[in-house]
Amino acid sequence: MRASRGDKHISGSERLLDVQEMEDAVSQLLRRALDHPRGRAGHISITVQPVPIAQIRNCSLLPLMTHQVKNCQQGLDRARELLIQAGLKAEIVEQSMALLAAGPSPQGGVMRGAMLIDPASGARLEPDQGSGVRVSRMDLSPESRRPVAQFLSSCGLNNQRVIEAWILASKVALYPQIVAELCWSDDPDYVTGYVASSEGGYQRITHLKEAGSDIGGRIFFVKPATEVLTLINYLRHEPVLFRLPVNVEG
Numbered sequence: 124m125r126a127s128r129g130d131k132h133i134s135g136s137e138r139l140l141d142v143q144e145m146e147d148a149v150s151q152l153l154r155r156a157l158d159h160p161r162g163r164a165g166h167i168s169i170t171v172q173p174v175p176i177a178q179i180r181n182c183s184l185l186p187l188m189t190h191q192v193k194n195c196q197q198g199l200d201r202a203r204e205l206l207i208q209a210g211l212k213a214e215i216v217e218q219s220m221a222l223l224a225a226g227p228s229p230q231g232g233v234m235r236g237a238m239l240i241d242p243a244s245g246a247r248l249e250p251d252q253g254s255g256v257r258v259s260r261m262d263l264s265p266e267s268r269r270p271v272a273q274f275l276s277s278c279g280l281n282n283q284r285v286i287e288a289w290i291l292a293s294k295v296a297l298y299p300q301i302v303a304e305l306c307w308s309d310d311p312d313y314v315t316g317y318v319a320s321s322e323g324g325y326q327r328i329t330h331l332k333e334a335g336s337d338i339g340g341r342i343f344f345v346k347p348a349t350e351v352l353t354l355i356n357y358l359r360h361e362p363v364l365f366r367l368p369v370n371v372e373g
């Protein structure tokens with residue numbers, strides 16, 4: 124589902140479902156698009172495409188942890204540390220975080236997809252810098268929904284936003300050429316974001332922006348010499364269903 128008003132991105136969401144689950148899912152997505160903290164959508168599109176079961180991979184979600192920070196400054200410092208631990212140069216981290224905070228589309232606004240950044244040069248690699256790259260065709264496997272909900276409830280985090288971000292980050296981190304991801308929401312009422320990587324897991328940080336700001340987005344840091352079109356094809360099209368990581372009790 125994608126919702127917008129004029130050039131402004133309002134909301135989007137991706138699911139990978141059995142046919143019999145679609146009707147409920149579509150009405151939930153429609154409700155989300157119509158009633159969104161970024162404002163009322165003018166245009167809503169819901170696209171449904173068939174995915175052959177034989178193409179679907181089954182994988183584990185990244186381990187999840189939360190860094191409690193007191194304010195946005197502490198949160199950004201923590202994100203910086205985690206990205207440097209993931210192998211990125213301080214200077215590129217600084218530059219990329221500033222770009223995300225400023226609104227990375229050419230008009231200075233929010234993109235509906237992610238930026239791809241080469242951490243050697245800081246160059247942006249996504250072919251369309253106005254819209255970025257949207258990751259799609261990922262979800263929980265049907266038998267994992269209950270254990271994931273139970274696990275997240277035990278952490279006080281059982282909501283669709285955390286579930287969707289955790290799944291997205293897990294799909295992105297599966298790709299061997301991804302070094303790390305940085306994300307915070309574009310919803311003015313949601314200040315938690317994360318740094319994710321295959322080694323470091325899904326590391327939530329409780330404040331990454333000031334409340335009230337509607338600037339947010341995602342950066343995928345991509346190893347130098349990555350075949351960008353193959354990466355984009357993976358992100359957009361390759362279907363993956365997720366289960367809890369093995370060290371988590373459902």
Ligand code: WAQ
Binds near residue numbers: 135235285339
């Ligand atoms: N593919 C690529 N980029 C996306 C996608 C996608 N499927 N969905 C969203 N984005 C980009 C886009 O630029 C949005 O403006 C931006 O990310 C933020 O999207 O554990 O809610 O859906 O507490 O507002 C993270 C923390 C919340 C969750 C992220 O993002 C937690 C969030 P939002």
Ligand code: MG
Binds near residue numbers: 133134135308309310
């Ligand atoms: Mg949003």
